[in-house]
Amino acid sequence: MAKQIPFATATALNSIAFDVMRKENDSMAEIFxxxxxxxxxxxxxxxxxxxxDLTAVVSIRPSQEKYLLPYEVGGKHQSDWKLGNLLVPVDGPVDQYGQISKGMLRRVLDRPDVFKGTINGIKGIWQRPTRGVQRTGNKGTKGRLQNFGGRKTGLKLLYAWRDNKSVGKSLxxxxxxxxxxxxxxxPALEAAIQKAIRTAR
Incomplete structure (x- = not known):
């Protein structure tokens, strides 16, 4: 039976580790x-x-750790965007999670009428108005005018760069x-020991 103790302990540790993993992953839906x-x-x-080696390790995967770490230790939102700041949707499309995927942004930027720039002090991704024919027969622009900094522009702000802010939630x-x-x-150790007893030769 003594020989079974290390096996039972390892079994208990692994059972607990996977329970921790599941609880941590389930909590993401409650936090975000x-x-x-x-x-x-x-x-x-x-x-x-x-x-x-009676050690089990539960961790956050490196790719997710980059943006989840501030929610654990405090600090500002982390962004993968090159400018380092948060990219916030204004009139641009988002995915089913209300976020901007890099693939979606790439498709938007591939449009000939879309560009990155700073207009009236606002840094973002803009769309030029399409040219059309008004009822009078004169050429004009289609789409509404937007007011930025007290001045109207025919450009449409799709996404805006905002300064990173401190996270407001705790992981x-x-x-x-x-x-x-x-x-x-x-209970995990007890269950593992009982299993070791049953299977002991």
């Missing part, structure tokens, strides 16, 4: 509004325990993991 599936899969069991990744471990460690 309509998160992407990419965010809902942020947590992983990075390392499983074995009989010779509590470490705290949730500790609470999960505290609540599950005893």
């Amino acid at each position: 509004d309509n998160p992407r599936p990419f965010t809902l899969r942020a947590t992983q069991v990075e390392k499983k325990a074995s009989k010779t 509590d990744f470490a705290g949730r993991a500790r609470r999960t471990i505290d609540s599950l460690s005893s």
Whole structure:
């Protein structure tokens, strides 16, 4: 039976690790509004325990850690955009999660009537008005005028660059993991020991 103890301990640790992973991933839907599936899969069991190494590691995947870390330790939103600031939709399209994917933005910027620039002090991605024929027969512009800085322009602001702001939510990744471990460690170890007893030769 003594030989089974390391195996039982490793089994319990791995069971707890996967429970922690699931609870952390489930919490993303409670913390964030309509998160992407990419965010809902942020947590992983990075390392499983074995009989010779009774250590299991649960972590956030590196790709998601870049933007989730401020929600754990504090700080400002992190952005992958080259300008470093947040890109905020104004009149531009967004995906089903209300976000701007890089593929979508690439397609928008490929349009000949769209450009990046600063207009009346506003840095963003703009769309030029299309040319049309008014009822009078004169050529004019289609689309509404937008007012920026007290002046009207025929350009349409699709996305605007905004200064990064401090995050207003807490991920509590470490705290949730500790609470999960505290609540599950005893029953998980007991279940693993009972299994070891049943399977002992």
